[in-house]
Amino acid sequence: DVVVAKEFKPFADARTIPATMVPDDAMILDVGTSAIASIAARLETAKTVVWNGPLGAFETPPFDTGTSIVARHVGMLTKVGTMISVAGGGDTQAALAQAGAEQDFTYISTAGGAFLEWLEGKELPGVAALRRTT
DSSP states (O other): OEEEESSOSTTOOEEEEOGGGOOTTOEEEEEOHHHHHHHHHHHTTOSEEEEESOSSOTTSTTTTHHHHHHHHHHHHHHHTTSOEEEEESHHHHHHHHHHTOGGGSSEEESOSHHHHHHHTTOOOHHHHHHHHHO
């Protein structure tokens, strides 16, 4: 399920509906409660999480709910030692900070696309340039 609204503004009139039932005049702005529960259940068996990007429009309530709940859940699983959590991207870092989960993650990089390229094993242009100058 997803959270939709006709306007993107703080405390907009929002509702949770099945993802297959989004009307043409609505925007999907967050994950819904069933989706949050499904994500949380899958996280219980995960050993590692790589997170890149918020789940919703976290900057604007009420569309911050999904990101905040999932971030705190990942943080809790990391704190108790059942998970390694790695996050990348400036928006992700800001969302985790807003959720109060930033300190609970194993590692956070503010590089979004570069972070993912590094995980893929690609050579980063900045690193390549540094290697050439040394």
